[in-house]
Amino acid sequence: MTDTAVETAPETTSDAKLASTYCTFSLAPYRFAIDVQAVLEVLRFQDLTPVPMAPPDIAGLINLRGQLVTAIDLRLRLGLPPAAADRAATHLVVRDGDVISSLMVDEVGDVCQLAPERHEPTPEALQGPARDLASGVFKLEDGLLLVLDLAKAAATRSVVR
Amino acid sequence: MDDMVKDFLIETYDNLEKLDQDFIVLEQHPDDKERLSSIFRTIHTIKGVSGFLDLTKLMALAHAGENLLSKLRDGVMKLDEDRANALLKLVDGIRQILGSVETGSTEGTVDYTELAAHLNRLADPAAAPAVAAPTAESKPTSAVERKPEAVVAEAAASAASAPKTEVVAKTPEAGAKAGGEGAGLADASIRVDVEVLDRLMNLVGELVLTRNRLMLHPAVGSDTGFQGLAQSLNHLTSELQEGVMKTRMQPIGTLWAKLPRVVRDLSKLVGKTIRLEMEGQDTELDRTLIDALKDPMTHIVRNSIDHGVETPEGRIASGKPPEGVLTLRACHRSGNVVITVDDDGRGIDPVKIKAKAVEKGLITPAQAAQMSAADAVNLVFAAGFSTAEKVSNISGRGVGMDVVKTNIERIGGRVDLVSRLGVGLTLTVTIPLTLAIVPALVLSSGGTHFAIPQTALVELVRIKPEVIETVFDVPVYRLRGQILPLVYLNKIMQGETAPAAIAAPAVSAPTALSVLILQANDSRYGLVVDAIHNTEEIVVKPLSKHFSELPAYAGATILGDGRLALILDVIGIARLARLGQRAGAVDAKADQVLATDRVPLLIFVSPDDGRMAIRLDQVTRLEELPTSGIERIGTGETIQYRGTILPLVRVFALLAERRNEPRNPESGVPEGMLQVVVHTVRSADASAEGQRVGLVVGRILDTVEESLAMNKAGSRAGITGCLVIQGKVTELLDVDWVVRQAHPELSAQPELSA
Numbered sequence: 001m002t003d004t005a006v007e008t009a010p011e012t013t014s015d016a017k018l019a020s021t022y023c024t025f026s027l028a029p030y031r032f033a034i035d036v037q038a039v040l041e042v043l044r045f046q047d048l049t050p051v052p053m054a055p056p057d058i059a060g061l062i063n064l065r066g067q068l069v070t071a072i073d074l075r076l077r078l079g080l081p082p083a084a085a086d087r088a089a090t091h092l093v094v095r096d097g098d099v100i101s102s103l104m105v106d107e108v109g110d111v112c113q114l115a116p117e118r119h120e121p122t123p124e125a126l127q128g129p130a131r132d133l134a135s136g137v138f139k140l141e142d143g144l145l146l147v148l149d150l151a152k153a154a155a156t157r158s159v160v161r
Numbered sequence: 162m163d164d165m166v167k168d169f170l171i172e173t174y175d176n177l178e179k180l181d182q183d184f185i186v187l188e189q190h191p192d193d194k195e196r197l198s199s200i201f202r203t204i205h206t207i208k209g210v211s212g213f214l215d216l217t218k219l220m221a222l223a224h225a226g227e228n229l230l231s232k233l234r235d236g237v238m239k240l241d242e243d244r245a246n247a248l249l250k251l252v253d254g255i256r257q258i259l260g261s262v263e264t265g266s267t268e269g270t271v272d273y274t275e276l277a278a279h280l281n282r283l284a285d286p287a288a289a290p291a292v293a294a295p296t297a298e299s300k301p302t303s304a305v306e307r308k309p310e311a312v313v314a315e316a317a318a319s320a321a322s323a324p325k326t327e328v329v330a331k332t333p334e335a336g337a338k339a340g341g342e343g344a345g346l347a348d349a350s351i352r353v354d355v356e357v358l359d360r361l362m363n364l365v366g367e368l369v370l371t372r373n374r375l376m377l378h379p380a381v382g383s384d385t386g387f388q389g390l391a392q393s394l395n396h397l398t399s400e401l402q403e404g405v406m407k408t409r410m411q412p413i414g415t416l417w418a419k420l421p422r423v424v425r426d427l428s429k430l431v432g433k434t435i436r437l438e439m440e441g442q443d444t445e446l447d448r449t450l451i452d453a454l455k456d457p458m459t460h461i462v463r464n465s466i467d468h469g470v471e472t473p474e475g476r477i478a479s480g481k482p483p484e485g486v487l488t489l490r491a492c493h494r495s496g497n498v499v500i501t502v503d504d505d506g507r508g509i510d511p512v513k514i515k516a517k518a519v520e521k522g523l524i525t526p527a528q529a530a531q532m533s534a535a536d537a538v539n540l541v542f543a544a545g546f547s548t549a550e551k552v553s554n555i556s557g558r559g560v561g562m563d564v565v566k567t568n569i570e571r572i573g574g575r576v577d578l579v580s581r582l583g584v585g586l587t588l589t590v591t592i593p594l595t596l597a598i599v600p601a602l603v604l605s606s607g608g609t610h611f612a613i614p615q616t617a618l619v620e621l622v623r624i625k626p627e628v629i630e631t632v633f634d635v636p637v638y639r640l641r642g643q644i645l646p647l648v649y650l651n652k653i654m655q656g657e658t659a660p661a662a663i664a665a666p667a668v669s670a671p672t673a674l675s676v677l678i679l680q681a682n683d684s685r686y687g688l689v690v691d692a693i694h695n696t697e698e699i700v701v702k703p704l705s706k707h708f709s710e711l712p713a714y715a716g717a718t719i720l721g722d723g724r725l726a727l728i729l730d731v732i733g734i735a736r737l738a739r740l741g742q743r744a745g746a747v748d749a750k751a752d753q754v755l756a757t758d759r760v761p762l763l764i765f766v767s768p769d770d771g772r773m774a775i776r777l778d779q780v781t782r783l784e785e786l787p788t789s790g791i792e793r794i795g796t797g798e799t800i801q802y803r804g805t806i807l808p809l810v811r812v813f814a815l816l817a818e819r820r821n822e823p824r825n826p827e828s829g830v831p832e833g834m835l836q837v838v839v840h841t842v843r844s845a846d847a848s849a850e851g852q853r854v855g856l857v858v859g860r861i862l863d864t865v866e867e868s869l870a871m872n873k874a875g876s877r878a879g880i881t882g883c884l885v886i887q888g889k890v891t892e893l894l895d896v897d898w899v900v901r902q903a904h905p906e907l908s909a910q911p912e913l914s915a
Contacts (some may be wrong), residue, residue, distance in 0.1 A: 058708070
């Protein structure tokens with residue numbers, strides 16, 4: 001019993017948990033990164049069926065090949081102004097445990113490798129709702145890349161205060 | 162064969178396979194207490210059930226085995242080869258009896274008393290020293306030879322490890338295979354992982370949707386060859402769908418089968434006489450639901466026996482028959498399976514409940530004071546609540562009802578309690594059929610498509626906005642005498658709850674409204690929607706947790722055209738519109754209207770096939786008089802009637818006509834005849850006989866009893882208002898006005914006196 005505990009202990013440290021491949025996306029003015037393992041697919045021009053009476057940040061349902069997927073308007077969840085009506089949002093279909101949801105974002109960027117040691121805690125300077133959905137940051141030459149806390153981003157209810 | 166016996170056989174066969182293996186292992190590890198206990202329990206169960214099923218031979222044999230096993234289990238003696246042999250023989254014996262039960266429904270003719278005696282001797286060597294050593298042919302190895310087909314053994318093993326995730330897919334007419342080994346039933350049914358069935362079900366669901374889409378494809382209509390193929394695909398899909406559904410469905414009777422015994426034993430134990438009645442045993446529901454209901458059902462029944470029904474003395478004291486009745490009912494309603502457990506016991510005393518809850522610290526005395534009786538009754542579902550004044554060993558440990566509630570809510574169901582103090586308790590369990598493919602009606606409101614399960618739909622009506630009445634701020638529609646509250650779906654969807662959601666429609670109301678009459682539990686209401694499209698078979702897909710707080714939806718589905726539609730929860734919408742709270746008021750008002758305001762009316766034809774009514778209490782007589790008898794005096798017409806002069810009033814001539822020239826003023830009256838309603842004008846002097854007038858009307862149609870709640874005020878003088886009688890708009894004639902117009906001198910008197 002004690003042997004296994006010792007063996008598994010290092011794996012549970014925060015460094016080991018960090019993935020090194022990220023998919024980036026933008027939610028103006030922020031740039032986010034999400035563990036690429038969690039991303040199932042990226043969709044554009046998806047028919048969205050709104051669900052009356054749902055919370056405003058739950059945009060509706062999309063039909064993903066016969067599967068119902070809940071679309072979450074990440075802009076609204078973050079407390080950002082809504083996207084321009086004429087701009088089709090990009091759906092980032094993600095899996096959090098057993099639940100598949102679609103995060104509506106401005107634009108999906110590159111997939112990039114980021115060394116775990118560059119991962120830093122969210123700086124105090126970053127305030128506002130974006131902070132609530134970030135589990136940390138990567139400092140890049142061209143700015144801050146926020147690591148999305150998927151569990152919070154796809155949570156049943158908005159955790160943003 | 163009895164379902165109960167069949168279940169017993171299948172279960173026991175499985176257990177026996179396991180016993181064979183257990184004994185083998187046990188010989189290597191004779192001190193494995195856990196295994197011994199498990200074997201003991203198995204044999205004990207066989208003994209118990211066989212006693213119940215009146216299989217005396219089996220019971221005697223199992224009893225002998227149990228004796229020996231209890232000694233082994235308690236460590237009084239050790240398992241040696243002799244004992245192992247005897248026990249394996251016991252297993253063989255049980256299997257033989259089961260085999261003959263399966264083929265002939267009897268225990269067979271083989272005598273097992275010697276084996277039983279042998280087992281007893283082994284169990285108690287002091288009383289009867291062992292004499293006959295077992296014969297060589299039944300060495301433990303024989304058990305290995307008898308090892309059953311791997312499939313069954315595997316299934317049995319996995320059944321033991323994960324019984325909850327499995328389902329028994331029974332094939333009917335199990336091949337009645339004769340023979341002592343009796344594997345017929347076990348062979349005819351296999352255990353299938355529910356996950357496999359779930360996957361199949363999902364695939365069939367998708368197939369149904371694809372089929373629906375295909376049937377809408379233009380090529381189906383144009384190409385005959387293709388049409389044929391599409392047709393057969395259509396049929397096959399339907400059959401496949403039905404078949405797959407069936408694999409998962411089981412009658413609730415299988416779940417209830419154990420309850421008569423529970424009721425019998427428990428009521429004996431607590432000294433009560435209780436009769437169990439069951440209705441709707443053949444109501445089928447998904448096997449997973451049956452599994453999930455098993456414990457809650459037992460809890461509920463136990464609770465009723467222990468807390469609900471009184472002792473015979475108590476019952477007699479409160480004027481009830483000494484025998485209590487516990488009634489179980491099951492049915493499909495509104496896309497749900499509804500199970501009610503009804504007892505005629507003492508009900509729940511809200512005062513006692515509150516006191517208990519305060520005592521247990523579940524609520525504060527202040528909360529208790531404010532709590533309504535209905536809410537108080539629901540306190541029994543609070544965790545850690547026990548109402549029995551003394552804790553019995555049946556129930557009353559305070560874990561029962563909250564577990565019931567949690568278990569049922571876990572499968573998306575609901576528990577409702579209705580207590581009638583001193584009269585009984587009704588507990589209703591409602592479980593939605595979320596897995597099923599259901600026929601549904603597709604409709605739209607506010608540009609969004611919705612689906613409503615057909616089971617919840619009573620009928621569709623189109624009504625004019627003006628027939629909507631308002632009772633206590635609730636718009637209602639009178640459907641064949643039944644008053645139904647109306648709910649506007651678009652308002653509900655805009656998040657408006659009562660009373661706005663059920664307030665009268667906007668100014669720009671359309672000429673006709675589409676109304677769905679829906680059944681929500683025990684009440685009905687009308688749902689006003691924008692448009693009704695078509696009916697479709699839909700696969701109910703659960704909504705993600707993001708929508709769990711929206712009671713309006715039961716799920717979502719993908720329609721034939723690929724569009725998404727939300728499935729409306731009929732009960733949830735009623736709750737959103739707060740119909741439950743208002744239904745009482747509306748019903749009360751309706752009853753009042755029906756009871757006090759119903760008046761007998763005489764209906765006759767008005768010009769141009771209209772309908773008019775007169776209160777029957779204003780009618781003295783009805784006469785058909787010849788037109789030739791009309792005599793003119795001054796400006797008026799009179800006729801001699803029973804020795805008096807009866808002034809005639811041409812009612813239709815007095816009324817402002819909708820057209821200038823009434824085509825057929827007194828339509829339907831035979832040529833040369835007058836249809837006259839004799840009316841007695843009330844006189845100021847009550848003792849004096851009133852003056853009579855004859856109202857000339859159209860053909861008399863009927864007399865009815867109708868409430869005088871007007872749908873619409875009268876549009877012209879002389880009309881009190883409009884009613885809908887027998888589905889037709891009927892004007893109510895203001896007789897006093899008519900008399901006043903024609904003979905002011907007659908009607909002046911009562912007005913003066915008043």
